[in-house]
Amino acid sequence: MVDTGFPMPLCGVDEAGRGPLAGPVVAAAVILPERDCPGGINDSKKLTEKTRARLCAEIRACAIVGVGVVEPAEIDRLNIYWATMKAMTLAVDAVVEALGCHPAHVLVDGNRLPKWGYSATAIVGGDAKSLAIGAASIVAKHVRDEMMIAAAEAWPAYGWHSNKGYGSATHLAALREHGPTPLHRRSFAPVAQCYLDL
Numbered sequence: 001m002v003d004t005g006f007p008m009p010l011c012g013v014d015e016a017g018r019g020p021l022a023g024p025v026v027a028a029a030v031i032l033p034e035r036d037c038p039g040g041i042n043d044s045k046k047l048t049e050k051t052r053a054r055l056c057a058e059i060r061a062c063a064i065v066g067v068g069v070v071e072p073a074e075i076d077r078l079n080i081y082w083a084t085m086k087a088m089t090l091a092v093d094a095v096v097e098a099l100g101c102h103p104a105h106v107l108v109d110g111n112r113l114p115k116w117g118y119s120a121t122a123i124v125g126g127d128a129k130s131l132a133i134g135a136a137s138i139v140a141k142h143v144r145d146e147m148m149i150a151a152a153e154a155w156p157a158y159g160w161h162s163n164k165g166y167g168s169a170t171h172l173a174a175l176r177e178h179g180p181t182p183l184h185r186r187s188f189a190p191v192a193q194c195y196l197d198l
Contacts (some may be wrong), residue, residue, distance in 0.1 A: 007119075009031045010104065010106075010107065011029050011092060011105070012131070012132025012134070013029045013030075014027065014133050015088060020164060020166045021188050022191075023183055024071045024147065025069075025144075026087060026143050027067070027136075028067050028139035029065070029067075029068075029095045030059060031064040031099065036062065037135075038059055044127065044137040052145075055138050064099055066094025066095035068086070092106060092116070103118065106118045107123055108126065108133070109127050109137065111124050144164070149161050151183055155181050167190055179194055
């Protein structure tokens with residue numbers, strides 16, 4: 001996982017939370033230092049929760065990091081695709097504010113780019129191919145997971161401490177029994193069905 005052939009400073013972008021029934025979609029943008037990057041950066045899905053937490057702290061300590069969050073109500077208004085594009089834009093905008101200028105280039109995980117003015121390249125499977133995108137995937141997933149664990153304290157029946165808002169059996173059973181919370185995405189089919197049932 002080496003980022004070569006792109007101008008510096010290079011910013012990697014990835015998101016977490018497109019598929020869950022509850023909670024925000026979160027994107028992170030990361031400009032890693034040219035030397036002494038944390039070891040072990042990889043696609044966040046290939047790392048344990050403990051490793052992600054450690055690497056997230058190490059990345060935040062040495063890199064320029066921006067985070068973009070789009071909440072469920074806005075996901076319902078925009079749809080999940082455009083909400084994800086907005087979260088990515090917010091994340092890069094935060095990096096620009098911290099950096100004081102635009103990054104020379106942005107690498108985005110996936111096959112689509114937000115409608116922005118940044119020089120950028122989309123890379124399918126980029127979180128396993130680019131250090132910068134891998135770092136962003138770790139930050140985005142860790143930040144979102146922490147948000148859902150905190151939300152689980154207010155709504156313990158849904159099992160968000162373990163399923164992080166995805167449609168697990170526990171989550172779906174609680175949704176049927178208790179109905180949706182303010183963190184549920186009303187436009188997503190299992191949640192919409194609950195509203196129809198109510």
